[in-house]
Amino acid sequence: DVKVTQSSRYLVKRTGEKVFLECVQDMDHENMFWYRQDPGLGLRLIYFSYDVKMKEKGDIPEGYSVSREKKERFSLILESASTNQTSMYLCASSLREGWASYEQYFGPGTRLTVT
């Protein structure tokens, strides 16, 4: 059974703080993703990583950075948190074989509130 875990379910941070969201998967998946989900806006891709130390910007990368030093771990960093980054953050992973796409497995999400 694939497990994707996220470091916190709920997080409250102050404006300007540096925030780290951690995600770990145990299925040796190459692809990992960070999304945010807001009411009325659906799931939006922030960053995508297809291998260790490799990353691609998603649709809304501004204000975020990522780190993937190990295959199983993908971190999302908010360099200076702002109130408009209050959201639900979802991490996901999937297998990668050539250009094919496979099911994404999601973590339970981190609800971040920036005050």
Added chain:
Amino acid sequence: RKEVEQDPGPFNVPEGATVAFNCTYSNSASQSFFWYRQDCRKEPKLLMSVYSSGNEDGRFTAQLNRASQYISLLIRDSKLSDSATYLCVPDTNAGKSTFGDGTTLTVKP
């Protein structure tokens, strides 16, 4: 135009009803398609994958029309437990996917 468009609903149907959702996508290069289900305050989970013209799994049928660039999800004999948001997801590029905003279904007794 959005890459993936879904009717947000909500669809309110009685138990036992048949309900269908449509999803249109703009990227004609998409090869794989997925329907995910998301329960309230939970993460999305895969309901069905579609790699050819369609797929059927019990009460759920997905049909793909590549010429018109839409994919549908049909749910027969709706159960209360089918109440959820259904997300349409065409793949875009080597593992990346664009999620639709979802269609909300409420099945009532």
